[in-house]
Amino acid sequence: MVLRVASYNVRSMKDDVGALERVVAALRADVLCVQEAPRFLRWRRKRVRLAAFGGLSVVAGRRRGGVAVLAGPGVRVVHGEGHLLQPFLGLERRAIAIGVVESDGWRAAVGSVHLDLDETARVRHAAEALALLRATADRFDALxxxxxxxxxxxxxxxxxxLTERLTDCYPVSPRGAGLTFPARGPHLRIDAIFAAPDLSVVSCGDAGADPADLVAATDHLPVIAELTCADPGGIGGAGEAARDLGSGLGRHGAGENR
Known part of the structure; x- marks a missing residue:
């Protein structure tokens, strides 16, 4: 089975919600990683509504940090967790949401992050998020x-x-131009999906949604990757692979399990 993992910054659902609904439905994602998920008034209800647009449910992601992982009925949800990342004075608090799902006998630990505009915080959080994701993948024999x-x-x-330890999916099997920001006249690729080297990338890139809806829904374009596991029978070795990916990062105690 192909696992469809998508990433989408929804700008707190502040734009055209009807267009957002159609885009999320068009993604047909098994797992949707959300950034700028609703955080304020009725945030839980809004996230449930966002998930319902794609026939998904909320797996992970508390209010702080604004990230979430949603999963569909085509996968079995094994686990969900969230961690706050190291605080930086004067900067927005960042987090990682992680959902572990199982598909056709193999497991994926899927993390959603929104890194900062400040380079020092961004690099630190990239390392910290990877270490936390590695630890979860290790615990659940997931990739x-x-x-x-x-x-x-x-x-x-x-x-x-990130690409020293994981595979940037888009260059492996690109679909479309790959540019994600801004939604109107995109000229930057700042949204991405990175996968364990053990996974095969069938395709990665554009969502295939209506262009007018993409512009109206939010200020980013979504990314979707189709992933397969060549050796589901060898999933027991995923913990070792995850440890290798995280080697040299060390433990980051600043993450808060929420």
Whole structure:
């Protein structure tokens, strides 16, 4: 089975909610990683509504940090958790939401992140989020997948840190131009999906939704990756693979399990 993992910054559902509903439905995602998920008045209800647009349910993500993981009926939800990342004075608090799902005998630990505009915080949080994702993947014999609004491009240090340990899915099997920001006249690829090297990337890129809806729904374009596991029988080794991915990062005690 192909696992469809999507990443989407929804700008707190402040724009055209009807257009957002149609885009989320068009994604047909098994797992949707959300950034700028609703955080204020009726935030839980709004996230449930967002999930329902795609026939999904909320798996992980508390209010602070504004990230969430949603999952559909095509996968079995194994676990969900959230962590606050190290605080930086004067900057918005960042977090990672992680959902572990099972599909066709293999498991993926899927993390949603929204990294900061400040480079120091961004690089630190990239390393910290990877370490937390690795630990969860290790506990559940899962393969790590990290998706999010990275707020930088492929030649910058935070992104490079991620691609030293995970595969940037878009260059492997690109679909469409891959540019994600701004939604109207995109010229930057700052949203991405990174997967364990053990996973095969069938395709990654544009969502295939109506262009008018994409512009109206929010200020980012979604990214969707189709992933397969070549050796589901070898899933027991995923913990070892995850440890290898996280080697040299060390433990980051600043994350708060929420």
């Amino acid at each position: 790590p997948v990290l998706a999010g609004d990275i707020n930088e491009q492929a030649d910058q240090p935070g992104w490079r840190h």
